[in-house]
Amino acid sequence: MKQRLQLIIIVTTLVVVGLSSAIYKHYSLGFSFLPSESIRTWTVESAITFTANDGPVEMIFNLPNTSDNIAVLDMSSIDSGYTFELMENQAKWSREQAKGAQKIFFRATVSSLKGGQDLVPSSFKPYARELKEPATTAANNIIAEVEKRLENRTNSPLIKSETIKSETITKAIYLLTALNNTESPDTNVLISEAKFFPTKANLAATVLNKAGIKARPVRGINLVRDQNNASLDTYIEIVDNNKLVLLNPTTAQPESRETFLSWQIDDEPLLDLIGGSGGKVAISILGGRMAAERAAVLHGHQSGSVLIDFSIYSLPIKDQNTFKLLLLIPIGALVVVVLRNLIGIPTSGTFMPILIALVFLQTKLIAGLVLFITVVGVGLVLRSYLSHLNLLLVPRISAVLVFVIIIYVAISVGSHKLGIAGGMQVTFFPMIIISWTIERMSVLWEEEGPRDVFKQGGGSLFAASLIYFAMSNSYLKHLTFSFPELLLVVLAIIIMIGSYSGYRLTELRRFEPLARGE
Amino acid sequence: MFFVSPAKLRKAGVVGMNGRNVQLIARNNRRSLYPLVDNKVKTKEILAKAGISAPKLLGVVHHQGNIRELEDFLQKHQAFVIKPAKGSGGKGILVVSSHTDGEYTKASGETIGLRSLQRHSSNILSGLYSLGGANDVAMIEEMVHFSDTFDGFSFQGVPDIRIIVYKGFPVMAMTRLSTKASDGKANLHQGAVGVGLDLQTGQALRAVQFDRPVSHHPDTGVALQTFEVPLWSDFLLLASRCYEITSLGYLGVDIVLDKLKGPMVLELNARPGLAIQIANGSGLQPRVDAIDAMQSLVISNLSAHERAEHSMEHLSKV
Numbered sequence: 001m002k003q004r005l006q007l008i009i010i011v012t013t014l015v016v017v018g019l020s021s022a023i024y025k026h027y028s029l030g031f032s033f034l035p036s037e038s039i040r041t042w043t044v045e046s047a048i049t050f051t052a053n054d055g056p057v058e059m060i061f062n063l064p065n066t067s068d069n070i071a072v073l074d075m076s077s078i079d080s081g082y083t084f085e086l087m088e089n090q091a092k093w094s095r096e097q098a099k100g101a102q103k104i105f106f107r108a109t110v111s112s113l114k115g116g117q118d119l120v121p122s123s124f125k126p127y128a129r130e131l132k133e134p135a136t137t138a139a140n141n142i143i144a145e146v147e148k149r150l151e152n153r154t155n156s157p158l159i160k161s162e163t164i165k166s167e168t169i170t171k172a173i174y175l176l177t178a179l180n181n182t183e184s185p186d187t188n189v190l191i192s193e194a195k196f197f198p199t200k201a202n203l204a205a206t207v208l209n210k211a212g213i214k215a216r217p218v219r220g221i222n223l224v225r226d227q228n229n230a231s232l233d234t235y236i237e238i239v240d241n242n243k244l245v246l247l248n249p250t251t252a253q254p255e256s257r258e259t260f261l262s263w264q265i266d267d268e269p270l271l272d273l274i275g276g277s278g279g280k281v282a283i284s285i286l287g288g289r290m291a292a293e294r295a296a297v298l299h300g301h302q303s304g305s306v307l308i309d310f311s312i313y314s315l316p317i318k319d320q321n322t323f324k325l326l327l328l329i330p331i332g333a334l335v336v337v338v339l340r341n342l343i344g345i346p347t348s349g350t351f352m353p354i355l356i357a358l359v360f361l362q363t364k365l366i367a368g369l370v371l372f373i374t375v376v377g378v379g380l381v382l383r384s385y386l387s388h389l390n391l392l393l394v395p396r397i398s399a400v401l402v403f404v405i406i407i408y409v410a411i412s413v414g415s416h417k418l419g420i421a422g423g424m425q426v427t428f429f430p431m432i433i434i435s436w437t438i439e440r441m442s443v444l445w446e447e448e449g450p451r452d453v454f455k456q457g458g459g460s461l462f463a464a465s466l467i468y469f470a471m472s473n474s475y476l477k478h479l480t481f482s483f484p485e486l487l488l489v490v491l492a493i494i495i496m497i498g499s500y501s502g503y504r505l506t507e508l509r510r511f512e513p514l515a516r517g518e
Numbered sequence: 519m520f521f522v523s524p525a526k527l528r529k530a531g532v533v534g535m536n537g538r539n540v541q542l543i544a545r546n547n548r549r550s551l552y553p554l555v556d557n558k559v560k561t562k563e564i565l566a567k568a569g570i571s572a573p574k575l576l577g578v579v580h581h582q583g584n585i586r587e588l589e590d591f592l593q594k595h596q597a598f599v600i601k602p603a604k605g606s607g608g609k610g611i612l613v614v615s616s617h618t619d620g621e622y623t624k625a626s627g628e629t630i631g632l633r634s635l636q637r638h639s640s641n642i643l644s645g646l647y648s649l650g651g652a653n654d655v656a657m658i659e660e661m662v663h664f665s666d667t668f669d670g671f672s673f674q675g676v677p678d679i680r681i682i683v684y685k686g687f688p689v690m691a692m693t694r695l696s697t698k699a700s701d702g703k704a705n706l707h708q709g710a711v712g713v714g715l716d717l718q719t720g721q722a723l724r725a726v727q728f729d730r731p732v733s734h735h736p737d738t739g740v741a742l743q744t745f746e747v748p749l750w751s752d753f754l755l756l757a758s759r760c761y762e763i764t765s766l767g768y769l770g771v772d773i774v775l776d777k778l779k780g781p782m783v784l785e786l787n788a789r790p791g792l793a794i795q796i797a798n799g800s801g802l803q804p805r806v807d808a809i810d811a812m813q814s815l816v817i818s819n820l821s822a823h824e825r826a827e828h829s830m831e832h833l834s835k836v
Contacts, residue, residue, distance in 0.1 A: 344535065390637075390641060390646065392641075392645075392646065393644070447609065448705070448708060449701065449708060451708070499540065500540075501536050501539075501540040501541050502524060502534065502536060502537065503524050503527055503528075503532075503534040503537075504534055504535055504536060505521075507527070507532075507535065508521045508522050508523070508524060508527065509520060509521055510729065510796075511522070511532045511534075511795065511796065511801075512521065512522040513729055513731075513796065513799075514527070514530045514532050514795060514799060514800065514801060515522040515527050515529070516522075
């Protein structure tokens with residue numbers, strides 16, 4: 001009884017300490033019990049190429065802009081021998097001496113921001129240049145015509161979609177439509193005038209401003225899909241009721257700003273090269289996701305809390321990832337304990353299923369199962385030959401280890417030749433564990449027969465699959481990582497099961513005839 | 519019904535695996551005592567010291583150097599068994615029934631040369647048959663001349679009697695008969711027939727194969743109800759005496775019947791399994807409880823003989 005009391009005290013202490021510190025962290029330090037959502041991110045990589053003129057080189061590259069919807073989190077340069085300098089809105093590379101073809105990679109991680117209000121930035125300046133005759137008259141004609149049409153519109157029934165748009169947007173749309181109408185002589189006059197402007201969009205912005213709409217041209221990328229050769233497209237931003245609206249000048253329709261990364265505003269040059277020629281920029285986009293907390297930390301929203309300094313969050317990201325996995329292993333152990341002591345499923349090797357599950361995390365479940373069964377199956381066939389030779393234990397396992405490596409090579413090379421991706425993943429399986437598994441199963445086969453091998457093998461794979469699901473569960477992942485103190489609770493449960501002397505689930509079946517006899 | 523409720527099992531007094539490990543083994547068997555039964559050389563020594571009947575230990579091959587002496591040594595012994603001291607599941611046991619001029623005749627009738635015999639011993643030493651592959655020693659013990667009482671009850675081999683001894687009291691007994699289905703092995707979950715034995719009489723209570731009752735041996739056709747152990751009280755006495763020499767509170771004793779020398783202890787087991795409950799058609803718990811209800815002072819004053827008698831009289835009906 002004394003032992004029992006001790007057990008109860010230990011278990012209660014562990015549960016109380018674990019749970020209370022988790023609850024404290026939740027309420028006082030603001031750690032969420034639910035996994036924080038991940039947000040969409042994109043890695044935008046610009047490959048800048050040019051030819052240097054055998055002398056000092058200076059290159060200035062315009063940077064993408066953080067807006068209300070998109071945040072630029074992280075910028076880095078991959079170059080050789082250049083001095084890289086980040087300035088406001090621009091990045092500068094310089095080098096004393098360079099000759100021939102040069103290549104510089106500039107990588108930026110951008111993320112979408114939740115609840116962007118499309119607010120007009122304080123730096124917003126309308127783009128308006130003086131127009132010369134006859135362009136002034138042509139522009140006035142177009143504006144007058146549009147305004148007349150707008151007046152008529154109030155009297156006539158209109159398409160639904162247009163009615164919900166504000167007056168300013170409708171006017172801008174009408175104006176842009178008119179500017180695209182090449183049959184109108186006024187438009188043609190304006191188009192011939194466009195050569196005095198950097199782009200047609202600049203001219204369009206000027207006309208819009210003339211009509212009383214605050215507008216500016218902007219070049220940027222629509223982050224809709226992964227692209228290897230993304231182009232900077234030209235759009236027009238207008239101010240409507242203190243909100244920024246993005247218009248596509250060719251279709252004359254509004255576009256979503258949620259995925260729009262603006263890069264060049266007004267006349268900003270993309271690349272400014274001194275001491276070189278033939279500067280070219282190729283932009284590629286790769287989408288991804290990032291934990292919201294991490295994005296917040298990078299974005300500088302996180303208020304350097306002292307309390308967070310005492311959590312795993314204070315470690316470098318690389319080390320955090322190690323702990324992410326380590327902290328999940330007790331969950332795997334708990335699953336093994338439950339399966340063996342409460343349910344009564346036999347597994348070959350106590351913790352082998354956990355190691356197999358760790359591999360499944362990398363290969364994904366189905367591929368992992370197929371690879372495991374193939375390797376162990378072939379291994380068993382080869383090992384059965386060794387049985388006839390009556391080898392000693394250590395040389396025997398070593399021989400199996402060599403077999404396993406040969407099987408790995410065969411699967412990798414074979415699947416590569418057949419064009420099946422994923423065969424290489426076989427190397428994720430820990431060779432020593434696989435060798436021991438084959439050895440143990442082979443001995444089991446000889447001593448107890450194939451029935452027991454399938455029972456144990458099946459039990460092990462079932463356990464490994466369950467552990468895989470537990471370990472890849474985002475909720476459990478978040479809990480173990482953000483609340484490592486909950487491991488004390490896991491420990492308490494394991495200790496409790498350790499002292500459980502009741503029946504296992506499978507015994508309810510095994511001893512069923514005994515209960516019937518009563 | 520496929521599953522049964524835990525309450526029904528508890529009522530039937532069935533001990534589960536967790537219950538066995540926590541209540542029977544962990545509380546009654548001290549770890550430090552395990553080597554006594556896990557190493558058969560040590561078991562033999564304590565059995566011999568206490569004068570408990572067991573196959574005599576003829577010699578031990580301790581290291582490879584001894585193997586050269588084997589031939590001379592074996593001249594003195596006509597029938598013998600070579601087996602690993604820490605073997606499990608009957609692996610590595612070589613039975614030689616007779617030999618002449620370096621030709622050794624195995625129990626199966628096959629003959630092997632001295633070379634094979636030496637290699638077998640060498641394999642035992644290097645741990646080929648032992649748990650975990652640890653280095654081992656090879657024991658040479660005298661061969662049991664099995665009584666023909668149990669002829670026809672087993673498909674291959676000769677059955678032994680397994681008696682569970684709790685705190686010195688025999689609490690349950692059975693015998694395992696190998697079948698074609700079990701491939702000659704005496705393992706119940708592989709298809710051997712388990713026959714529960716009445717503690718009072720040593721007669722068959724019931725027989726099961728694959729956990730289901732059977733009346734006749736599936737291969738030999740013998741009516742299993744006729745199975746009866748002669749000299750039953752000697753078996754029980756032998757089993758309960760093993761408690762004193764091992765101090766293991768939960769102990770499995772395997773006993774064989776020799777033609778001339780009567781019952782002999784073949785092996786001891788510190789972690790006997792639970793299939794014996796199925797063979798007996800009843801749970802261990804009520805018998806364990808009956809022993810636990812006795813005053814420990816009373817128990818310690820009882821002789822092995824008195825304990826065996828107590829079991830015969832009181833436990834068979836519990």
